[in-house]
Amino acid sequence: MNKIKPLQLVWLRRDLRSRDNKALYHASQNGSVICLWFTFEQQWQKHHDSPNKLWFWQENIKPLQKNLETFNIPLITRNLQSFDDAAQTISSLALELGCQGVWFNNEHETHENRRDNAVEQACELAGINCNRFYDDTLCQPGSLLNKQSLPYKVFTPFRKALYKQLTPDQWQPLPPPEKQQPLKNIPASDPALTFHPTAKDIHKQWPAGEKAAHKALKEFIQNRAENYKDSRDFPALSGTSIISPWLVAGVLSIRQCFSSALAANSGELDTGNTGLCCWLSELVWREFYRHILVQFPHICHNTAFQRETDKLPWLHDQKLLEKWQQGQTGVPIVDAAMRQLTATGWMHNRLRMVVAMYLSKDLRLDWRLGEQFFMEHLLDGDLASNNGGWQWAASTGTDAAPYFRIFNPVSQSLKFDPDGAFLRQWLPELAELDNKTIHDPASSGSLFYDDSVYPKPLVDHKEARAATLEAFKALKSKNKQ
Known part of the structure; x- marks a missing residue:
């Protein structure tokens, strides 16, 4: 009869898989594994994680649990509120179970890294090995x-x-973890939290x-x-x-x-x-x-990568912001993309660039307002990629688009949706317009365009572009003085 190996506690986070998981695999090489998953509802809300993303994470716990069962690996879930609760909970649970080690894959954001360091310190004080991996x-x-x-x-x-x-x-x-002997006396999990997605039918697409x-x-x-x-x-x-x-x-x-x-x-x-x-x-x-x-961890704290660009005179016009959020800017490609986001929790990558540049360069609204709105809706919201993309568009980040590169949204629309198929999908009020008019109905002079049905553009692109260029030039001139 096989002897039960030393217990190892694997803390799962944004690595909801049973295969090619560094912490899980290496823990299984060193003993019998018990997995742990936390919800941090209050903390996630502070980080603007969308209900769509949180719903998706929670949905993936169920099949993960079944996959782990094929290796006789149990999964315990706990509902916490703050990252500050993690260290005491993990060290106490590891001691209660008699675990030899705690294993997890690193997360890179400032708050997450601080939390993980606290967990490591708590484990060390409790005499428990802590094993961390980049994964x-x-x-x-x-x-x-x-x-x-x-x-x-x-x-x-x-x-x-x-x-x-x-x-x-x-x-x-990496290979999957090794199948282990069944474990007994596993603590009960907390009741599963229910997150309600704002997007429709995302379970069919993903x-x-x-x-x-x-x-x-x-x-x-x-x-x-x-x-x-x-x-x-x-x-x-x-x-x-x-x-x-x-x-x-x-x-x-x-x-x-x-x-x-x-x-x-x-x-x-x-x-x-x-x-x-x-x-x-x-x-x-x-x-x-x-x-x-x-x-460059300062970007985790609402600070531009190029710090001097925080001095740009960004606008904070709530009415303009709401029009952008609602897909009512009067620019069809922008509005269709924003409606795709709020309806599905996802947006096509080319359109993420178009709408981000429109908000930051045409409306000259603070790019952080758009970054936050994306996180509040995206099923795939990710701080590193979302922040990087927004700062690229706003010309405030690393490898950023030069400030004088400003997309003309109508040109983007004509180039990448020439037949207006995407526009018609999300803007049914424009569906009857021809393939040219639909990209810029307000300036077309078409008898079929009615601004009471679809609004005129919030700003003139040419004028907005000139104002943005002037703002960047003034900042550069000031920085040279």
């Missing part, structure tokens, strides 16, 4: 530096450096569980990835992977995604199929923003 990046954040031993601030050199040093063991998924996530990844790699570079910017097409919610929740790992793409591209990183290379590069953008978050 949601290909290489450890902070380990990739330029020739001056400084962090990369621009994406392309970062990607080249990553590709140069990347080895197969960094992108190959069903919970590793099986569904891997099915979606496989379908993308086999059927759409090769055309990714050509089709990814067209919102009416199914041209993107649409796996981000599973990736953010950790139902899929970065290694599982990376290795799948590499296998389809004959192991090539930046040669071979252009679509697969382009998608690999997008995964590296995710990596880049995580490294930035660790190396």
